[in-house]
Amino acid sequence: MFRKVSFFLVVGFTFIGSVQANPDVTSREYKLMLDASLFSYTTEYSDVQDLMADVKTVVEAAINRNVSGTAQLTHDRQVEFFDTQGSCVLNNINYAFRERIESGQSEVTLKFRSPDRYISDFEDLSSSTSGAETKLEADVGVSTDNNFKFQYGHSTTAGNSRTINRMDDIHAHFPGFASNYGFSDSTSLSVVSNLTLSERVYKNVFIDLGQFDAEFSITLWYIGSPSQNTTPAVAEISFKYADRSANYTKKVVNRARDAFISIQGLSQWVDTNAQTKTRFVYQYDPSFCQ
Helix, strand or coil: CCCCCCEEEEEEEECCCCCCCCCEEEEEEEEEEECHHHCCHHHHHHHHHHHHHHHHHHHHHHHCCCEEEEEEEEEEEEEEEEECCCCCHHHHCCEEEEEEEECCEEEEEEEEEECCHHHHHHCCCCCCCCCCEEEEEEEEEECCCCCEEEEEEEEEEEEECCCCCECHHHHCCCHHHHHHHCCCCCCECEEHHHCCEEEEEEEEEEEECCCCEEEEEEEEEEECCCCCCCCCCEEEEEEEEECCCCCCCHHHHHHHHHHHHHHHCCCCCECCCCCCHHHHHHHHCHHHHC
8 A cells, every 4th residue: 555655854054163043054864754563673673674675776776876784783772851741841942852871871962943943043052061962953844735844953962970850950961051941950850751762773774875975774762671562663764964064966965865755655664644753752641741
């Protein structure tokens, strides 16, 4: 059965120094939600290889360039989102706060989203934590009339040694956010929807776009332990290519577009009713914010 495909294009920006209203586009990431029921923890590796075999066939035919490499598990980590139970003050001001733990190491990400790139860019996501990384990215979806729709995300990721349970665990990393919004340090934070996810990410497959290679990521989200809930709740494929000088050629961007369109045609793999990962977390238990 053939189904219409929903997809997202993520366009990344980087910038230096103070916040700029018009940063360079330094990376582009195309994302497509998959039918999670086609994957299982017990057959995960072979399921991913089957997907990538189909992807390789259609992409190479579409752009007449090679897809190389073998998908390998590169991340196996725990993911939780945090907000205020009963009110979701972060979500209400278009913020999301996430913690990932891998091999005992924690990192946190604070992200703001807006359909206006200037509004998103001017949000203060500066961090006082050494080694923190900031980016501005545009999530581009497809509207019902097949035009692009944009959502700009400004985020910073920082290493973390704190146990997340109060607003001061955000303020400790992001003093600009603390100053701008004035939430009390003692405001309680809870795991959104009481949902702990096991995130397993496969990489190491590349598209030859000419000037640049693009790398695929296959992301599977399991609720709790994948050995207990063996079918993932969310499955996603994406590919990304980047240039720090934002000097892409016409051939590169056209090949990337054509490659993605070809993957859309894999109707046996795609999920037409997919939610973004953040929306999935908040909708898993809608009463959390009430």
